[in-house]
Amino acid sequence: MNQAYIKTPLGIALIKGDAFGISKISILDDAVPVSDTIPHELETAVTQLQEYFAGGRNDFDFKINPAGTDFQEKVWEALLKIPFGTTTSYQALSLQLGDVKAIRAVASANGKNPLWIVVPCHRVIGSDGSLTGYAGGLWRKKWLLEHECPPAQGSLF
Numbered sequence: 001m002n003q004a005y006i007k008t009p010l011g012i013a014l015i016k017g018d019a020f021g022i023s024k025i026s027i028l029d030d031a032v033p034v035s036d037t038i039p040h041e042l043e044t045a046v047t048q049l050q051e052y053f054a055g056g057r058n059d060f061d062f063k064i065n066p067a068g069t070d071f072q073e074k075v076w077e078a079l080l081k082i083p084f085g086t087t088t089s090y091q092a093l094s095l096q097l098g099d100v101k102a103i104r105a106v107a108s109a110n111g112k113n114p115l116w117i118v119v120p121c122h123r124v125i126g127s128d129g130s131l132t133g134y135a136g137g138l139w140r141k142k143w144l145l146e147h148e149c150p151p152a153q154g155s156l157f
Contacts, residue, residue, distance in 0.1 A: 002039035005032050006046055008053055010140050013116065015042050015049075021065030025049070025116045027136045045118075052117065055147075058084040060118045068112065075109035082123045085149040089127040111135055117144065 001023070003016045012032050016024040022045045038046050044062040051057035066076060078096055082088055088096075090110070094103040111133060113121040122144040126132040134141035 002041050004035040004038045004042050004046060006038075006049065007034050008049070010136070010143060013049065015045055017041050017045065017065065021063035022115065022118070023065045023067060024114045025118055026114070027116055027140065049117065053147075058148075064115055064118060066114045066119065068109070068114070071105065072109040072112055075106055076113055076115075076119045079110065079113065079119050079121055079124070082120055084120075087123045087125045087145065090124055090132075091127045093124060107133060123148075 001016055001018050003014060005028075006013050006015065008027070010027055012028045012030075012034065014024065014026050014028055014032075015022060018041055022042070025045070045060075048057055048060050048062060052060070066073070068076065074097060075093070078093055090103050090107050091100065093110075094100050094106045097106060110121045110124055113119050113135075116136065122134060122136075122141045131138050131141050131145075
């Protein structure tokens, strides 16, 4: 398994993967040196993440290979369908998956998402519009949502 550390506006990101795809992208709170070289299998993911942070990319098309239970993978597939610049709620996601009573299980699977940003768990909010639950910290979730859908500037006059 290859890995690389890259600098992002939200901290250092760890990317892991191999010829089967990217299996993990996470944000670190610890100070870790960025990688001097990027393994070939990770180059496309690194480039696309850099494009995303620069504002030039709305989706990702590199090969992913997350590991989880069948239910977690079903939730992560649903997360991939949330359009850029939009949000959904945990309740709506539960309904979409066919069981409104599974809201806690959906939230748990969302929290175990191994592919930060690429599988957009940050686009899931509370039914009341609140920024609830985010493994990377709510300040990062807020930043990501504003990055994807910046607030409109008010009139100066």
